[in-house]
Amino acid sequence: MKVIARIENDYTTKFGVPRQSGLVEGLVSDVAFEPEYRVPEALRGLEEFSHVWLIWGFHAAQGAEWRPTVRPPRLGGNRRIGVFATRSPYRPNRLGLSCVRLLEIRNEAGKGPVLRVRGADLMNGTPIYDIKPYLAYADAHPEARGGFTERTVREPLRVIMPEGFARDWPEEKRRALKEVLSLDPRPAYQQDAERIYAFEFSGRNIRFRVAGDTLTVVGPEEECSK
Numbered sequence: 001m002k003v004i005a006r007i008e009n010d011y012t013t014k015f016g017v018p019r020q021s022g023l024v025e026g027l028v029s030d031v032a033f034e035p036e037y038r039v040p041e042a043l044r045g046l047e048e049f050s051h052v053w054l055i056w057g058f059h060a061a062q063g064a065e066w067r068p069t070v071r072p073p074r075l076g077g078n079r080r081i082g083v084f085a086t087r088s089p090y091r092p093n094r095l096g097l098s099c100v101r102l103l104e105i106r107n108e109a110g111k112g113p114v115l116r117v118r119g120a121d122l123m124n125g126t127p128i129y130d131i132k133p134y135l136a137y138a139d140a141h142p143e144a145r146g147g148f149t150e151r152t153v154r155e156p157l158r159v160i161m162p163e164g165f166a167r168d169w170p171e172e173k174r175r176a177l178k179e180v181l182s183l184d185p186r187p188a189y190q191q192d193a194e195r196i197y198a199f200e201f202s203g204r205n206i207r208f209r210v211a212g213d214t215l216t217v218v219g220p221e222e223e224c225s226k
Contacts (some may be wrong), residue, residue: 001129002034002036002129003034003057003127003128003129004033004034004036004037004128004129004130004131005031005032005033005034005037005115005127005128005131006031006032006034006125006126006127006128007029007030007031007032007054007056007120007122007123007124007125007126007128008029008030008031008032008124008125009027009028009029009030009120009122009124010027010124010173010176010201010202010203011122011123011124011200011201012123012124012200012203013123013199013200014060014123015185015197015199016180016185016199016200016201016206017121017122017123018121018180018183019073019074019121019183020087020121021054021098021099021100021119021120021121022099022100022101022119022121023119023121023179023183024119024121024176024179024180024183025101025118025119025179026118026172026175026176026179027118027119027120027176027179027180028103028116028117028118028172028176029100029116029117029118029120029122030114030115030116030117031054031114031115031116031117031128031131032111032114033111033112033113033114038111038112038113039112039113040107040112040113043105043113043115046102046105046115046131046133047102047104047105049102049133049134050101050102050134051099051100051101051102051133051134052099052100052102052115052117052131052132052133052134053097053098053099053130053131053132053133053134053139054096054097054098054099054100054117054120054122054128054130054131055095055096055097055128055129055130055131055132056095056096056097056098056122056126056127056128056129057094057095057096057126057127057128057129058089058091058094058095058096059094059125059126059127060089060123064090065090066083066090066091066092067083067088067090068082068083069081069082069083070083070086070088070090072086072088072148073187074148074149075148081148085147085148095129096122096126098120098121098122099119099134099139100117100118100119100120101117101118101119102115102116102117103116103117103118104116115131154184155213156182156183157181157182157183157184157210157213157214157215158182158213158214158215159178159181159182159214159215159216159217160214160215160216160217161174161178161217162217162218162219165217166204169202173202177201177202177206180201181206181208181215181217182215184210184215185197185199186210191210193209193210193211193212194209195209196208196209196218197209197210207219
């Protein structure tokens with residue numbers, strides 16, 4: 001398969017990336033095509049669709065052996081499930097599938113056509129192998145069962161940020177970060193209220209701790225737990 005495009009967004013590390021697409025609508029990403037595929041005609045008609053499927057690769061997991069069973073974070077990392085009953089990256093073929101909202105298609109100097117999308121769960125630089133329109137009449141199944149995920153739904157956390165935090169960011173980016181944090185980026189099996197976690201978002205080190213149903217962003221003076 002050939003890489004046709006790559007995602008461009010504020011996620012430079014795996015930690016903190018939403019675990020499914022569409023969970024953080026405030027997060028905006030660009031899909032930038034590789035030189036060979038910067039052909040406007042290939043996108044003709046796509047602007048009529050509100051959502052698209054991205055087929056992409058777990059490039060950060062390349063080289064690792066596939067696993068017949070895995071421990072989904074939603075189950076606290078304590079129970080093994082067959083890999084084909086999960087969306088784990090440790091698969092025979094490291095392919096991911098995400099449905100995102102298409103905001104616009106624009107031409108950029110030096111890049112050609114670029115798709116601006118909402119709700120992507122991809123790390124910056126992730127290779128994209130194909131793009132297909134989302135068809136509600138064929139792709140949506142409201143009656144579908146969600147397996148073990150229906151038993152592990154968690155309420156969003158209340159997020160507290162220091163006054164003036166990231167005041168140089170646009171309001172939309174601050175709102176997207178707050179959405180990301182409300183989903184609790186921690187591994188489900190880590191529940192230490194004193195531990196400080198950190199991940200990079202838009203070039204800034206975001207540090208936080210979680211106690212009960214509240215996540216608090218902390219300052220750089222507090223040392224991260226190892």
